[in-house]
Amino acid sequence: MADLLERWAARLDTVNAAVGLTVRWVAVGMLVIQFASVVLRYVFGTSEIFVQESVLYLHAALLMLGAGYTLAVEGHVRVDIFYGEASPRRKAAVDLIGTLVFLVPACVAILRYSWPSMIRSWQILEGPISVGGIPASFLLKSLIPAFAALLLIQGAALALRSAAVLAAGTTRESGTP
Amino acid sequence: MSLIVDSLDLILFVALCAAILAGYPVVFTLAGLGVLFALLGTATGHFDLGLLRALSQRVYSIMTNEVLLAIPLFVMMGVILERSRIAEELLEEMARLFGAVRGGLAVSVTLVGMLLAASTGIVGATVVTMALIALPTMLRNGYDRRLAAGAVTSAGTLGQIIPPSTMLIILAEVMSSGYQQAQFAQGKFSVETISVGQVFAAALVPGLMMVGLYVAWILILSALRPRMAPPMAESAGRVDPWRVLSVLVPPVVLIVAVLGSILGGVATPTEAASVGAIGALMLAAPRLAPDASRWPIRAAVAAVIGLLALSRLFDLRIARQEITPVDQAAIWVAIALTVVLAWGIAVAFLRAGRAGVLKPVVTSTMTVTAMIFAMLIGASLFSLVFRGLGGDVRVEEFLTGMPGGQLGALAFVMALVFVMGFFLDFVEISVIVLPIVVPVLLIMGMDPIWLAVMIAINLQTSFMTPPFGFSLFYLRGAAPKEVRTIDIYRGIIPFVILNLIGIALVYAVPTIGTWLPGLLFG
Numbered sequence: 001m002a003d004l005l006e007r008w009a010a011r012l013d014t015v016n017a018a019v020g021l022t023v024r025w026v027a028v029g030m031l032v033i034q035f036a037s038v039v040l041r042y043v044f045g046t047s048e049i050f051v052q053e054s055v056l057y058l059h060a061a062l063l064m065l066g067a068g069y070t071l072a073v074e075g076h077v078r079v080d081i082f083y084g085e086a087s088p089r090r091k092a093a094v095d096l097i098g099t100l101v102f103l104v105p106a107c108v109a110i111l112r113y114s115w116p117s118m119i120r121s122w123q124i125l126e127g128p129i130s131v132g133g134i135p136a137s138f139l140l141k142s143l144i145p146a147f148a149a150l151l152l153i154q155g156a157a158l159a160l161r162s163a164a165v166l167a168a169g170t171t172r173e174s175g176t177p
Numbered sequence: 178m179s180l181i182v183d184s185l186d187l188i189l190f191v192a193l194c195a196a197i198l199a200g201y202p203v204v205f206t207l208a209g210l211g212v213l214f215a216l217l218g219t220a221t222g223h224f225d226l227g228l229l230r231a232l233s234q235r236v237y238s239i240m241t242n243e244v245l246l247a248i249p250l251f252v253m254m255g256v257i258l259e260r261s262r263i264a265e266e267l268l269e270e271m272a273r274l275f276g277a278v279r280g281g282l283a284v285s286v287t288l289v290g291m292l293l294a295a296s297t298g299i300v301g302a303t304v305v306t307m308a309l310i311a312l313p314t315m316l317r318n319g320y321d322r323r324l325a326a327g328a329v330t331s332a333g334t335l336g337q338i339i340p341p342s343t344m345l346i347i348l349a350e351v352m353s354s355g356y357q358q359a360q361f362a363q364g365k366f367s368v369e370t371i372s373v374g375q376v377f378a379a380a381l382v383p384g385l386m387m388v389g390l391y392v393a394w395i396l397i398l399s400a401l402r403p404r405m406a407p408p409m410a411e412s413a414g415r416v417d418p419w420r421v422l423s424v425l426v427p428p429v430v431l432i433v434a435v436l437g438s439i440l441g442g443v444a445t446p447t448e449a450a451s452v453g454a455i456g457a458l459m460l461a462a463p464r465l466a467p468d469a470s471r472w473p474i475r476a477a478v479a480a481v482i483g484l485l486a487l488s489r490l491f492d493l494r495i496a497r498q499e500i501t502p503v504d505q506a507a508i509w510v511a512i513a514l515t516v517v518l519a520w521g522i523a524v525a526f527l528r529a530g531r532a533g534v535l536k537p538v539v540t541s542t543m544t545v546t547a548m549i550f551a552m553l554i555g556a557s558l559f560s561l562v563f564r565g566l567g568g569d570v571r572v573e574e575f576l577t578g579m580p581g582g583q584l585g586a587l588a589f590v591m592a593l594v595f596v597m598g599f600f601l602d603f604v605e606i607s608v609i610v611l612p613i614v615v616p617v618l619l620i621m622g623m624d625p626i627w628l629a630v631m632i633a634i635n636l637q638t639s640f641m642t643p644p645f646g647f648s649l650f651y652l653r654g655a656a657p658k659e660v661r662t663i664d665i666y667r668g669i670i671p672f673v674i675l676n677l678i679g680i681a682l683v684y685a686v687p688t689i690g691t692w693l694p695g696l697l698f699g
Contacts (some may be wrong), residue, residue, distance in 0.1 A: 020540075020543065023543065024536075024539040024540050025539055026543075027253055027538075027539045027542040027546075028539060030249065031250060031253060031454050034250065034447065034448070034451035035451040035452065035454075035522075037448075038448045038452060039484070039515060039518070042444075042488065043488050043493055043511055043515070044493055044494065044508075044511070045494030045495065045496065046495060055246065055447075056241055056243070056246060059240075059246050060240040060241060062249060062542075062543055062546060062547070063240065063543075063549075063550040064240060064547075064550075066543040066547035067547045067550075067551045069543070069544070069547070070547040070548055070551070071202070073544060075544035075545070075547065075548050076202035076203070076548055077548065077602065077604070077605070078201065078202050078203065079198055079203060079645065080200055081198060081200075081644065081645060082198060082199070082200055083200020083201075084200075086200070094199050094200050095201065097201075098201030098202075098205065098206065099205075101209060101213070102201060102205045102206050102208070102209025102210065102213075103201075103205040103209060104209075105212040105213060106205055106209040106211070106212050106555070108212075109208075109212045109229060109232070110208075110232060110236065110558070113229050113230055113232040116233075117233040117234075117237075118233075129241065140237070140241065141233075144233060144237065144240075147236075147554075155205075
């Protein structure tokens, strides 16, 4: 039972590992483009809204699509005054309950309330933020449901893994003489 | 029953405090509780679920916020510098300069903390580096364990109060929107805002003041109790002025370029941050590949100097009707220099990649940024519900009803932030608590810049208050075994008190904070 849960968790992990390890390179693109725009502005006296907005797009992609991976590598801050000292079983219980009671409702709410505006944005292929910018606001709006979905996937992995720890504990306790 | 239902907002806050202690990531606890209470409030008729429709727009404006755009770039600058060995070199040189003086090693730790603070602003990196290098040196030379640990921990937290820092950017954003709300509430139509530059300027003098207080304390203590901080017994080698300069000058140039361009109003924080990150990369590249040719990097630095000179001497704007032949020639030279610069940057990236540094740099940039912004999103969801349940009105009534008026309300908020600092770090405190209390304080007539500075020092303190100051945590991880946890806790107490003195000084003499922004931004 525990093995099965662990296997499923590992399978779910691959989603955010793939997304996170790809999206992290966006940081380099963001830096290079922003620096190029500084050179253009302060040396050659020209600035393009298009360039400015592309930095914004990369920034938004980095932080929204990176959230799931951040959960996978324990990057979201915990208050570990009790958690830090807790037994693995207790930690697993906190993670399982926390995911079901807090993470899932929060992500479902974000998904539920951002979905309609994303659909509307795609229907009219919503244009740039400001005149002369990148005409693809619908991509930005799609990042919000994607953020929630990636977190739900990673949350599911966390819950399964915690359940595996709890299940393994029970079988060991009842199974060994 | 009706009492319970009427105080849903209060119960929400209490539930939050309790739930956070369980240890599930704060951001989801915050957002999840918000949603649960929205449903509960809807069931009892105290909340309008339609309010949550604003959620999409709020998240959208957080991720497209141009002020916050600077955060990933500053984070990246910090993580590059963290891996560039600059901290190590600075520490060695400073120890050589000041080590022979009583308390000198501890003072040099504080000064290096200040320099790193002005260039990176990342607490963890500074503390770990110093714990690995400076702490063993101090202990070998007979320093008191508590003083040594306290000096390292406090020096690490300077990164938050001395600009540029992520904390000050977030604080500027929170103060600015609180200030706008306060002005709307007072019926003003043309509202003033607060810029990141203003908050940076406001924090600079108080930040340096904190450095002064730390140094003064170390010197006084080592004069009164000479055995706690003896002069260095072992010889650290001869002071070579040329080497001191070569270690000190590059980071100082970087600091002046980044901070100077923001405070001078020349560049936006985002632009300055990108220059800082590229500069950090250029500093790191020769150290990451010591055997490779230095010429690409040197040529790039020369190209930057050339570009700056050219843009002073000639009109290089390419988008205009008539360009004189001389200007045209200068433009071609500038383009050539830009190509040289681009080549140098590409080489630097390549070397960082080969040294295996680029992957961890982009990974931490992403996870730190994603953590901060997820927290902003979670807090926005929470505050939407908290306000919907009438919590903001209750907070306002509570604060305005404090005995002692303005001072009472301020003291309460500062005490709250201080106490929360024992358990939470600045991101949580500034996005959960400040948006609720700041508008009320500003409506009571406080100066936003002054308030921002006091809150900033208070938030800096949260990094060093036991048991969960981040700085302590990093030190524990990197300090040698002989330094017990209790030594670290007891060592930091004087510095926490110095911070409280710092807050009191800014309260008593507001110009410490408001003078520089007033001078620079009118």
